[in-house]
Amino acid sequence: MVLTDRVKRRHLIGVAAGGALSATALGGCGLFDGDPEPAPPPDALQPLLDEALTLAAAYDRAALAEPGLAERLAPLADDHRVHAAELSRVIGRPVASGAPASGAPSGGAAESVATLRKAEQAAQKTAAAACRTAPADRAGLTGSIAAARAAHAEALR
Amino acid sequence: MSAQLAAALAAEEAAIYAYGVLGVKLTGAGDRAEARAAEAVHRARRDVLVSRLAALQASTAPAPAGYTLPFEVTDRASAIKLAAQVEDGVAQAWRAVLPVTTGADRATGLNALVDAAVRATRWRRLGALTPATMPWPGRA
Numbered sequence: 001m002v003l004t005d006r007v008k009r010r011h012l013i014g015v016a017a018g019g020a021l022s023a024t025a026l027g028g029c030g031l032f033d034g035d036p037e038p039a040p041p042p043d044a045l046q047p048l049l050d051e052a053l054t055l056a057a058a059y060d061r062a063a064l065a066e067p068g069l070a071e072r073l074a075p076l077a078d079d080h081r082v083h084a085a086e087l088s089r090v091i092g093r094p095v096a097s098g099a100p101a102s103g104a105p106s107g108g109a110a111e112s113v114a115t116l117r118k119a120e121q122a123a124q125k126t127a128a129a130a131c132r133t134a135p136a137d138r139a140g141l142t143g144s145i146a147a148a149r150a151a152h153a154e155a156l157r
Numbered sequence: 158m159s160a161q162l163a164a165a166l167a168a169e170e171a172a173i174y175a176y177g178v179l180g181v182k183l184t185g186a187g188d189r190a191e192a193r194a195a196e197a198v199h200r201a202r203r204d205v206l207v208s209r210l211a212a213l214q215a216s217t218a219p220a221p222a223g224y225t226l227p228f229e230v231t232d233r234a235s236a237i238k239l240a241a242q243v244e245d246g247v248a249q250a251w252r253a254v255l256p257v258t259t260g261a262d263r264a265t266g267l268n269a270l271v272d273a274a275v276r277a278t279r280w281r282r283l284g285a286l287t288p289a290t291m292p293w294p295g296r297a
Contacts, residue, residue, distance in 0.1 A: 075288040082292040124271075131255065131267050139255035140296070143267050147248065147274035147294035154278045155289045 045138070048130055048145060049087040051123040056080035058119060062111045069113070076152050083145050090141065117156040124149035158257045159215035161250075165269070166206040168250035170220040172199040175243045178226065182236035188283060192240065195276055199247070202269055209262070237284035244277035245294075252295030270295050 059077035063070040111119070127146035134142045176196040183189050210217055230236050251273060254266035274294035281289040 075290060079290060079292040128267060128271070132264055136256040139258075139263065140252050143252055143255045143270050144293045144295050146267065147252075147271045148290065148292060150271045151274045151278040151290045151294060154275045155282060157282070 043091040043093075044130060044134070045087050045091050045142070047126055048123075048142065049084055049091065051126055052080045052084040052087060052145075055116075055119060055123060056084065058111050058116060062113070062116060072155075073116075076155065079148055079152065083148070086141065087145075090138065113156050117153050120149050120153040120156065124153065158254075158262065159210065159213050161254045161257050162206055162210055162213070162262075163215060163217050165247075165250040165254055165266070166203060166210065166217055167220075168247045169199050169203040169206060171224055172196075172243045172247050173203065174220075174224050175226070175239055179230050179236035179239045182230050182232055184233045188233070188237070191279065191283070195240070195244075198272065198276075205265065209265075234284060237280050238286065241277045241280040241284065241286065244273045244280065248273035248277065248295040249297050 056077045059073045059080070063073045063077070124146055127142055127149055131139060131142035131146055173196060176192055176199065180189065180192045180196070183192055207217075226239065227242060228235060228239070230239050248270050251266050251269040255263060255270070258266055277294070278289050281287070
């Protein structure tokens, strides 16, 4: 339930920021001057997008390190790229180039099939948690991503 | 919500029927154990749906006595192909449940969707069918 906690914290930050803004608007006289304008709270789908990009990159590295696995891993990497494109479309922000730094192994060591499988299982939990609390128009999207990640873990057995 | 749950019930009934037909064409002990486990899961989900629909006082059509299979099941290969297709169909029915539910019903639908997608991939892996996965399980 780590993710749920993160989402909740983000919500809290968003609420706190909203409160500060309205206080400024009401007071009007610079009580909060000097506070930088808060960035908009990240979309609840952002962690799923980050994971999709991280996983796609991890598959690419593993396939490069072990070309014998490339044929088996390429379709899984492609699934994640399809997810990333759809998620960034729904979030309404362009896909950042390259994978985010978080989750990338230091030294660029290639993941084994076993660690890829573990990463899929962890990412599946993120997507499932997102699905359980998603608004109706995102329930199918997040549910299918959770199912795809679980199926990837099965394919890597 | 009742319409989507009723469609999921129809998909589960069809899956139970299909496993009865395809199970006898499977050859290995591993295949057969997998088919038996899958059929038990579909029966359990059917029972959950019947209770839920009764609680919602929704009427449901009785399960048909038989089904027209999409192709003839004659051997292990066609049995595994049918099993994968059946699980894909179950996944589609449960995915449609997600947008119209919240809370426990949403969680039930999600678990069923994930389970069907995993089983479909397992059958494709056992049958050496490629690709074993798809980007959007449950999206028709």
